[in-house]
Amino acid sequence: MNDATLVLVGNAKAGTISVLRLGEGSLDPVAENEVGVGCGTFALDHARGLVHTAVKEPEPAIVTLSFDRATGELTETSRRTLPDPLAYLALTRDGELLLGASYAGNWGASWPTPNGVPGEPVGRVEHRHLHCVVPDAAGRHAYWVALGDDLVAQTAITEDGGLEPLDPGTVSVEEGAGPRHLVLAANERSAYLVTEFTGEVIRFERDDATGVLTRAESVSIVDPGAGLSTSRLGADPMEEHLIWGADVHLAQFGSFLLATERTASTVATVSMEPEGLLGSVIGLTPTEAQPRAFAVAPDSRHVVVAGERSGGVALYELSDEGVLTELDRRDTGSGANWVRFA
Structure with missing residues (x-):
């Protein structure tokens, strides 16, 4: 099974991580692991065979x-206690540095991970409701998505893993948009x-030399037939039938988003x-x-x-x-x- 493609699924309320094997058109159960309630994010260190996850309880x-x-x-x-739970974890520099964003705590941080063990934090950013952090492949820059401030903070990662703002230090979106998750293109010339x-x-x-982001075009990913209205911070999207965007990734080697x-x-x-x-929406698949x-x-x-x-x-x-089937x-x-995936 070592050559198999595995899928790890975090079940935050159950406090478990499920491991499945990707078969020929199937998802085959492998194991269930109890790790702690709130395990809603994790990052995989493939080389060391480690998973860094964030939990809320105890x-x-x-x-x-x-x-x-x-x-x-x-x-x-290992276990490193935190003042607030994390919403997002990402590894960079071949697993030597761990980045985390705390939505509840309004901060982000970097932890050196020598031998795969997170040490004391060496860098920190502060923005309202940080929801995501994404480093570039070289470990030179990191992008911190602040839902509460309607911006992406952009930082350089120093040699020791510290965080320094780029110039400019942030790039804004429209007030009330609620930026959430971000992904870089394979060539890292665009961020979505x-x-x-x-x-x-x-x-x-994205400027490859400086790491600075510049706003370009956009496209709506909302089902026009669903009758959804713009949401806001603190609202109940299901109760009020509001837009509730979540995640974004590239597929087919960049042919589709x-x-x-x-x-x-x-x-x-x-x-x-x-x-x-960005082109146009060519499909909306119920899921x-x-x-x-x-x-x-x-x-x-x-x-x-x-x-x-x-x-x-x-x-x-x-x-x-x-077409998604x-x-x-x-x-x-x-x-x-x-x-x-692992």
Whole structure:
């Protein structure tokens, strides 16, 4: 099984991480691991065979687990307590530096991870409701998405892992848009941001030398037939039937962009133009209830979507024409809200 493609699913309410194997059009159960309530984000260190996850209970912490690919078992190796829970974790510099964003605490930080163990934090940023952090491939820059401040903070990562603002230090979006998750193109010349309250994907041009982002075009990923209205901070999107954008990823090696919206429970497929420009929405696929997160497999064709309200995941294949076809579905646990391939 060491050569198999595995899927890890975080079930935040259940406090478990499910391990599945990607088969020929199937998701095959491998193991269930209890790690702690609130395990809604994790980052994989493939070289060391480690998973860094954030939990909320019994207290906020980063929990590092060894990952046995043969059995799917996760075993705790270290735990670093935190003042607030984390919404997002990302690794950079070949697993030597861990970045985390705290939505509840309004801060982000960097932790050196020598030998895979997070040490004392060496860098910090502060913005309202940080929801995501994404480093570039070289570990030179990091982008921090602040939903509460309607901006992306852009920082340089220093040699020792510290964080210094670029010039300018932030790039803004429209007030009330609620920026949430971000992904970089493979060539890192573009960044794509999904907004929670307006349901847009916004493209930014990225200067490779300086790391600075510049706002470019955008496209709505909301189902026009769903009758959804613009949301706002503190609202109940399901109760008020409001837009609830969630996650964004590129697929088919950059030929398409996928983004989820949770109230109507859809995956939007956006065609991509040359040079990474956003095209138009060519498909809206019904999916798991409240699709908070999803991931694209290394083959760039298979997609696994997690339903926070359904408690399960669905496997899709994306055709050359951009059509998503469901192949399989598995229950994983209450509050399924994070997916990564291993």
